[in-house]
Each structure stands twice: as structure tokens, then as C-alpha cells.
Amino acid sequence: MAPTWLTCTVALAVCLGFVPLPVQPQTPAVRAAAVPASAPRPASPWTALADDGLHDPANPALGLLQQPAEALSTLPRDTAGNQVRWVQALDQGVIQPRANLSAATPVRVRDQDIIISKYGSMPAVLFPHRQHTLWLDCANCHDGLFKQQAGANRYSMQRILDGEQCGVCHGAVSFPLTECNRCHSVPNSALRGRPDVGPVRPVVEGRP
Numbered sequence: 687m688a689p690t691w692l693t694c695t696v697a698l699a700v701c702l703g704f705v706p707l708p709v710q711p712q713t714p715a716v717r718a719a720a721v722p723a724s725a726p727r728p729a730s731p732w733t734a735l736a737d738d739g740l741h742d743p744a745n746p747a748l749g750l751l752q753q754p755a756e757a758l759s760t761l762p763r764d765t766a767g768n769q770v771r772w773v774q775a776l777d778q779g780v781i782q783p784r785a786n787l788s789a790a791t792p793v794r795v796r797d798q799d800i801i802i803s804k805y806g807s808m809p810a811v812l813f814p815h816r817q818h819t820l821w822l823d824c825a826n827c828h829d830g831l832f833k834q835q836a837g838a839n840r841y842s843m844q845r846i847l848d849g850e851q852c853g854v855c856h857g858a859v860s861f862p863l864t865e866c867n868r869c870h871s872v873p874n875s876a877l878r879g880r881p882d883v884g885p886v887r888p889v890v891e892g893r894p
Contacts, residue, residue, distance in 0.1 A: 767861040810872040
């Protein structure tokens with residue numbers, strides 16, 4: 687069969703390069719997945735001893751001390767103060783501090799809540815004796831800071847902020863005074879005329 691005019695025209699166009707030859711499909715190259723940059727490690731909430739402004743970074747004995755991050759990072763975390771919930775660590779058995787130096791010294795743990803209310807704008811304070819006497823002997827507070835008699839103590843937020851009364855510990859070795867709701871935790875509306883509010887019969891101090 688003689689070639690037609692169209693066949694000759696296409697053949698000539700291919701020879702002259704006007705019509706591209708069919709290209710065999712190629713398997714697309716597989717690109718390696720981009721490796722995401724490692725997320726920055728969050729900064730430690732505890733300052734290294736060499737940077738705390740208390741220890742001499744040039745002292746070679748500094749290396750003998752345990753860093754706060756190493757000592758505290760495995761304990762229950764908090765969001766304030768030294769970033770540790772110490773009572774929770776004690777209740778969970780994570781720490782077992784020595785109760786006394788002498789075995790003959792009695793340990794007095796008192797499980798009694800006291801509600802301190804002046805019916806002001808702030809909720810009333812619930813003071814748990816147990817959480818405090820797990821750490822401290824009664825003599826740490828009585829009768830130097832507080833009298834052991836209902837209604838005999840007059841509390842002052844200004845004195846507490848000045849490092850007296852509760853402020854002797856809170857803001858120094860216990861959670862800071864910025865955590866208002868940890869102490870002011872009982873709505874005053876629940877206390878009016880009901881001194882027995884709560885899981886135990888609390889002692890209510892202050893004025894009605």
C-alpha cells in the first residue's frame with residue numbers, strides 16, 4: 687500500500703523535529719521524607735547551682751553537689767514555688783523523710799481541719815493540721831506564731847506578706863502566697879450559720 691500524503695507529512699515532521707516522539711513513562715523518583723527538626727527541649731524550671739546567685743561557680747567543690755533538676759525532676763510536679771508537690775510526694779511514698787533525729791522523740795500527727803473565716807470578700811481558709819504536722823512538730827507554730835485556742839488568733843494578710851504568721855514558711859520553703867486559692871478554698875456562703883461544714887467538724891476562728 688502506497689503511503690498517503692498524511693503519512694508522509696507526519697514522517698517528515700518527525701524527522702525535522704516538529705513532532706516529539708512518544709516518551710516512555712518513567713517511575714517518579716521517590717523523595718526521601720523530610721526529617722522534622724527536633725523540637726526544642728523545654729527549659730528546666732530549676733536553676734543550675736552555678737547560675738543561682740548563691741553558689742560560687744568557680745569553687746571546685748560545686749561539682750560534689752547534686753543539681754536541683756536531678757534531685758527534683760522525678761517528684762510530683764507543681765506549677766509554683768520550687769515546682770514540687772511535697773505533700774503528694776509524701777503521700778505516694780516517693781520520699782520518706784526522717785521524722786526525728788532521736789528515736790525517743792515522739793511524732794505527733796494531728797488530723798484536724800480548722801476553718802478560718804472573717805466573712806470578707808475572699809473565701810474562707812481551710813487549714814489542714816495533717817499536712818503540716820507530717821513535716822513539723824507542733825512547737826514550730828505553737829505558741830510562738832499561733833495560740834492553741836479557738837478565737838485567740840488575729841490573722842493579718844499584711845503580716846503574712848511581711849513574713850510573719852503563715853508567711854514564715856509560705857513564700858520561703860512552702861508554696862508562695864500567689865497561690866491564693868490553695869488556702870482560701872471554702873466559700874463563705876457555705877459557712878454562714880454552719881460551723882460543721884466539711885468532712886470533719888472543723889474549728890471556726892474569726893468573727894461571725
